[in-house]
Amino acid sequence: xxxxxxxxxxxxxxxxGDWYQANQRDLPWRRTNDPYRxxxxxxxxxxxxxxxxxxxxxxxxxxxxxxxxxAAASDDDLLTAWSGLGYYSRAxxxxxxxxxxxxxxxxxxxxxxxLRLPGIGxxxxxxxxxxxxxxxxxxxxxxxxxVITRLTRDDGDIQSSRTKLRVQQIAQNLLDxxxxxxxxxxxxxxxxxxxxxREPKCKLCPVKEYCLALASGLERELPVKMRRAEIxxxxxxxxxxxxxxxxxxxxxxxxxxxxxxxxxxxEPHQLPEAKSAKLLNKFSHAITNHxxxxxxxxxxxxxxxxxxxxxxxxxxxxxxxxxxxxKALLGAQVFPSYTTRT
Numbered sequence: 001x002x003x004x005x006x007x008x009x010x011x012x013x014x015x016x017g018d019w020y021q022a023n024q025r026d027l028p029w030r031r032t033n034d035p036y037r038x039x040x041x042x043x044x045x046x047x048x049x050x051x052x053x054x055x056x057x058x059x060x061x062x063x064x065x066x067x068x069x070x071a072a073a074s075d076d077d078l079l080t081a082w083s084g085l086g087y088y089s090r091a092x093x094x095x096x097x098x099x100x101x102x103x104x105x106x107x108x109x110x111x112x113x114x115l116r117l118p119g120i121g122x123x124x125x126x127x128x129x130x131x132x133x134x135x136x137x138x139x140x141x142x143x144x145x146x147v148i149t150r151l152t153r154d155d156g157d158i159q160s161s162r163t164k165l166r167v168q169q170i171a172q173n174l175l176d177x178x179x180x181x182x183x184x185x186x187x188x189x190x191x192x193x194x195x196x197x198r199e200p201k202c203k204l205c206p207v208k209e210y211c212l213a214l215a216s217g218l219e220r221e222l223p224v225k226m227r228r229a230e231i232x233x234x235x236x237x238x239x240x241x242x243x244x245x246x247x248x249x250x251x252x253x254x255x256x257x258x259x260x261x262x263x264x265x266x267e268p269h270q271l272p273e274a275k276s277a278k279l280l281n282k283f284s285h286a287i288t289n290h291x292x293x294x295x296x297x298x299x300x301x302x303x304x305x306x307x308x309x310x311x312x313x314x315x316x317x318x319x320x321x322x323x324x325x326x327k328a329l330l331g332a333q334v335f336p337s338y339t340t341r342t
Contacts, residue, residue: 004174004210012210013176013183019206020186025050025193028057030185035107035132036067042124043090050192056085067107071098075254075261079320086287086323088259093119109133130180138171139184140164143191148174149223150195153212157226233291238265238328239274239299246310248301249325262322265296265329266308274299281331285324296328 029041082091115125129135156163176183281296
C-alpha cells in the first residue's frame with residue numbers, strides 16, 4: 001500500500017495491537033487456542049450476534065466437549081443443541097467435518113487443509129489457521145471489510161468479487177506476520193466495537209490518523225454496498241393444539257432441504273377442520289430477504305393423521321425445535337416448564 005511506508009506500517013500494527021491488548025472484550029473463545037473450540041465459535045458467529053452466541057457456545061461444548069463426541073452425535077442431539085441458532089446446515093457440516101478430523105487423527109494445521117473441511121470457507125480457515133497455529137493468513141469478514149475500506153477510502157461495491165479480492169490483498173499486506181492471531185482479532189474487534197456501520201466512534205479509534213475516509217469526511221459513506229435485495233413480507237398462522245398434556249407437532253424429514261429433522265407447529269392447511277379459539281401471540285421472523293409475520297392461535301382439533309402427532313409437553317426440551325416454533329411457544333406462554341429453558 002503506497003500510504004504505508006515500512007515505518008508507518010510498523011507503527012500502525014503497534015498502535016492497533018496495543019489498543020487490542022488494553023480493550024479486547026473478554027469472550028470465552030478468546031481464552032483458548034484449542035482449534036476445536038475456536039472453530040466452533042467461528043461457525044456459530046456466522047450470521048449471529050456475539051451476545052446471542054455465548055450461551056449456545058458454552059452449552060454446546062458442555063454437550064460435545066471434544067471432536068470425537070461431536071463426530072458421534074445423533075441427529076436429534078445435534079439439532080437440539082443447535083436449535084435457535086438458525087442456518088442448521090452449519091451444525092451438520094460441523095459433525096461431518098468432525099468425523100473427517102477424527103478419521104485423520106487430528107485437527108489440520110494449515111489454511112489449505114482446514115479449508116477442505118465441510119462448511120469451512122476462506123474466512124473461517126484463515127481465522128483458525130492464524131489464531132490456533134500462527135499461520136500468516138489475514139481474515140476478511142464484514143468487520144474487516146469495513147475497517148479496510150475506510151482506512152483506504154475504497155469506494156468499490158463490497159459485494160463485488162473484485163473489491164473483496166482487493167481488500168483481501170490489503171488485509172494481507174497489513175497483517176503483522178510476527179503475531180497474526182492477535183492482529184486478526186484486533187482488526188475484527190476494531191470493526192465490531194469502534195469502526196461500526198452507521199456511527200463510527202472515530203474519536204476513540206487507535207488508528208484514526210491512518211484513515212483516509214476520516215481525513216476526507218467520508219467515514220459514514222463507506223463502505224459502499226450497491227445491491228440491495230427487495231424485502232418481502234409473508235403472513236402465516238401457527239396452531240397450538242393441546243390435549244391431555246400433549247401438543248400437536250410434526251417433524252420434517254431428516255433429509256429435507258431446509259430444517260431437516262426439526263419439529264414444527266402445524267398450520268391451517270395441515271388441519272383444515274381445526275376450530276380456532278383465540279390469538280395467543282404475534283411475532284415477526286426475518287430470513288434473508290423475507291420477513292414472516294406469524295399469528296399463533298390456539299385450536300381445537302379432531303382426528304389427525306401423519307406427519308402430525310401428539311407429543312408430550314414434558315418432552316419439548318429434548319426435541320430439536322425450529323427457531324420459529326421456539327418463538328411461538330415462548331411468546332404464547334402456555335408451557336411454564338418449557339419457558340424456563342434457556
